[in-house]
Amino acid sequence: MSFFRKILIAIDDSAPAQYAVDVGLAVAEEDHCEVVFAVALEPSFVARDYGFMVVGEVAEMLSEELSRSAIARAERAGIKATAEIFFDDPRRGIVDLAQREEVGLVMLGRHPDPPLIRLLTRNIVEEVLRTTAIPLCAVRRPRIGKIYRRVMVPVVEDDELAKIATDYGCALANAFGSTLLFCTIAGTGGANTDILAVAKRAADACGVSAEGIVIERAGRLSGTIVNNAAAQRCDAIIMATHAREGIPHLTEGSVTEAVVRTSDVPVIAVRR
Numbered sequence: 001m002s003f004f005r006k007i008l009i010a011i012d013d014s015a016p017a018q019y020a021v022d023v024g025l026a027v028a029e030e031d032h033c034e035v036v037f038a039v040a041l042e043p044s045f046v047a048r049d050y051g052f053m054v055v056g057e058v059a060e061m062l063s064e065e066l067s068r069s070a071i072a073r074a075e076r077a078g079i080k081a082t083a084e085i086f087f088d089d090p091r092r093g094i095v096d097l098a099q100r101e102e103v104g105l106v107m108l109g110r111h112p113d114p115p116l117i118r119l120l121t122r123n124i125v126e127e128v129l130r131t132t133a134i135p136l137c138a139v140r141r142p143r144i145g146k147i148y149r150r151v152m153v154p155v156v157e158d159d160e161l162a163k164i165a166t167d168y169g170c171a172l173a174n175a176f177g178s179t180l181l182f183c184t185i186a187g188t189g190g191a192n193t194d195i196l197a198v199a200k201r202a203a204d205a206c207g208v209s210a211e212g213i214v215i216e217r218a219g220r221l222s223g224t225i226v227n228n229a230a231a232q233r234c235d236a237i238i239m240a241t242h243a244r245e246g247i248p249h250l251t252e253g254s255v256t257e258a259v260v261r262t263s264d265v266p267v268i269a270v271r272r
Contacts, residue, residue: 002033003175004104010038010094010124011066016109020139021070023147023266024107028079030148030176033104037070037083038097039063040090060085091127098134105268110138110260126257129241133271135168137236141264144235148176152234154225155184156255158195161272164240166199168270170206172238180210181232185217185224222258229265237263240270 009024011017021037028035067083074081086093098106108125125138137147153169155162166182173180182199184192196212203210213232217224229237241256260267 002031002104003172004028004031004033006034006036006101006103007031007105007107008036008038008094008098008101008103009070009107010040010090010109011070012039012109013062013066014109016140018109019142020107020109020137021073023137023139023143025074025077025079026143027105027107027147028074029077030146034080034082035074036097036101036103037067037081038094039066039083039085040093090124091131094124094128095132098132103134106132106134106136108136108138110140125260129257129269129271135268135270137266137268138260138263139266144265147236147266148172148178149235150179150181150233152181152183152225152229152232152237153199154237154239155182155195155199156221158198161240161242162195162199164270164272165238166202168240168268169238170203170208172268173203173208173210174206178208180208181234182210182212183215183225183228183232184212185221186214187217220258222255222262225255225259226263229263234265236266236268238268238270240272242272 007024007028009021011021024035063085067085071081071083084097094106106128108128110125125136129136151169151173153165155166169180172178180203182196184195186192192214200210200212215224215228225237237259239256239259241254256269260269
């Protein structure tokens with residue numbers, strides 16, 4: 001039985017989006033699930049008319065070509081695929097389509113943005129993450145290994161987020177035969193070995209192969225996680241998030257979002 005049932009992959013003509021297609025199709029092939037590609041066009045962009053060239057028509061042609069190309073790639077891998085082009089703001093369009101298709105995972109390319117811009121506006125990944133409880137996988141770089149082979153699950157505190165990430169990681173690992181690497185950060189609160197023991201007991205109960213390590217913090221918490229995911233040759237990271245809004249988000253920030261912004265391996269974010 002398929003774990004995700006169906007994966008939504010948001011596409012455009014950018015490199016990160018094409019990396020997301022590659023990762024999404026690799027997972028779908030292993031999971032024997034369907035994919036639905038989504039191309040979102042901004043209404044304000046579509047409505048513009050510059051002399052003899054209607055920009056909206058050009059955008060439609062590009063979107064149709066992207067859809068055809070993505071579907072062809074899926075079909076070559078033996079994956080059933082559909083595509084939808086919608087004239088809506090990207091966040092709302094992706095979320096509406098994901099809910100309508102009852103997908104188990106939303107796959108997005110994570111576009112880099114300058115630090116100043118990041119302070120003033122959100123990337124589409126963060127927008128979607130705050131709008132739906134469907135797990136989201138953000139991809140920044142080309143796929144190196146199999147995203148489901150060795151998966152890091154940070155369990156920094158013995159709290160609800162750690163339990164959510166652990167439970168999701170165990171379910172995914174059970175479906176894909178993955179090995180989980182639970183990690184906690186020395187000096188972040190709680191008994192590190194106890195936190196790891198709880199996570200490993202959960203994995204044992206699910207029949208999942210798991211390891212546990214305590215790592216020393218070096219700089220930002222998110223940077224410590226990202227650097228160790230690379231050092232431990234992990235194919236993906238699973239983290240849970242509150243996806244806070246307003247003042248709590250501004251004052252407390254989000255380690256998960258920081259990992260999403262900087263990780264070279266795909267990050268699966270699960271909403272609380």
